Amino acid sequence: MLATKIIKKTSSSIESSSSDFNFPPIIQSSFSSSMKRSPSVRSFKFFNRHSVLVSVLAILFLFTLQIDLIRGSFEDVNNNKVKMTKRSLELTQTINMQRQEYLQKQCDSLGYNQQDFNDLTDEQMEHMIVDKDLKFLYCYVPKVACTNWKRVLMLLKGLWQNGTDPLQIPGSLAHSEGMFKKFNSLNETEKQQVLSEYTRFIFVRHPFERLLSAYRNKLEGDAPSSRYFQRRVGRQIVRGIRVNPTNHSLEYGDDVSFGEFVQYLLTPSLSLKNQSSYNEHWEPISKLCNPCIMKYNVIGKYETLFDDSALALYLTGAENVTFPSGHKPSNTRAYLRKYFDPLPISAIRHLYEVYSDDFKLFDYGLDDVLGFEFG
Structure with missing residues (x-):
């Protein structure tokens, strides 16, 4: 059945997407280079700032991927x-x-x-x-x-x-x-x-x-279908619920x-x-x-x-x-x-x-x- 097929396709897609996922080259290279720096205070600060940038880029990429999946x-x-x-x-x-x-x-x-x-x-x-x-x-x-x-x-x-x-x-x-x-x-x-x-x-x-x-x-509303419901249901509501209704409301039920x-x-x-x-x-x-x-x-x-x-x-x-x-x-x-x-x-x-x-x-x-x- 088509339902069975798409369920199988869904599970295989999820498995493959989790195992085969790769960051774009620009993110991979940036991440690798930042990891090679010496642990000095200066390089640590640079690494920290660089990591934030990499994280932001990664988040943006994943967000774009999610949007593509949801609204594909x-x-x-x-x-x-x-x-x-x-x-x-x-x-x-x-x-x-x-x-x-x-x-x-x-x-x-x-x-x-x-x-x-x-x-x-x-x-x-x-x-x-x-x-x-x-x-x-x-x-x-x-x-x-x-x-x-x-x-x-x-x-x-x-x-x-x-x-x-x-x-x-x-x-x-x-x-x-x-x-x-x-x-x-x-x-x-x-x-x-x-x-x-x-x-x-x-x-x-x-x-x-x-x-x-x-x-x-x-x-x-004021569409023809509204007029039908106002006369059929609206007037019933006015008669049964409202205290001292006007003659207009009793006749049309449109308010x-x-x-x-x-x-x-x-x-x-x-x-x-x-x-x-x-x-x-x-x-x-x-x-x-x-x-x-x-x-x-x-x-x-x-x-x-x-x-x-x-x-x-x-x-x-x-x-x-x-x-x-x-x-x-x-x-x-x-x-x-x-x-x-x-x-x-x-x-x-x-x-x-x-x-x-x-x-x-x-x-x-x-x-x-x-x-x-x-x-």
Whole structure:
């Protein structure tokens, strides 16, 4: 399998890089000459200064090497899409394997290791796109580049005939009902095959960053999709949370504050469908995609979106398609403190409890929001 091949390539690359590494000649010669000087006070001072210079040069060289490894990509001037070099894919796979190992330990720690696919809910299976030809499963998570991923999958499946740029595909078309085959359409044998033979991937994001992105896009924005959520959810929040709302707010629901949105989430009678789940845009990822059952072999993160997307496409054998470089990750993280600082610590603590599995399973913390972690 491709996954096995890249794992082997990764381990051999790491071994060879540690044994064959050589400093550039200028650093080697400088280091050697400095070691030959007599141990006088004067030469010692010179050696000391020279060693500092050599150390700085070595650090700069290693830093450059690390950047090259981490961002080992190049620009294809013909289609303006970012592709990755072989060694960058290997490094990304190494990081991905660490994420899988960490996730499995957390699943065991939380007691979720006794479940199987029969424990998946209909809502979870509805979020899992499958393809028998390429043998992949993708669990899409709203607010984690899922629109662009669906666009890419449309190109892979030949469902878009008007060019090869995924960004030209209307988002509404990518999200249209019936566009993709879902996990719940498979029989028991096929489901077992997915768990044993398919590349299964998911993309995750800091829980509070994802939550804030959903609020800003769906309740604070002025796009048509925002109007829909403001009328459907915003008005419900105004009616259920706000004291003495204006007629305008009751009619349009377009001025809901982030604090009111958080209060809404922490009021189950208002925010939970059938007292069990949130809207998919702010439902915890662990509940949408159940990673402890599906054991995803690519766990992509929004923070490393392009590298992880390239790995997922490589492992599915779709190397001729690249994730759109025109996608620009949002600057939501820069706004976290602005929106969360006014909230009471008690509200943040309760919100953390709602998303605690996401924090634990995907190795996220609260330091970005609070400047400290809860004990």
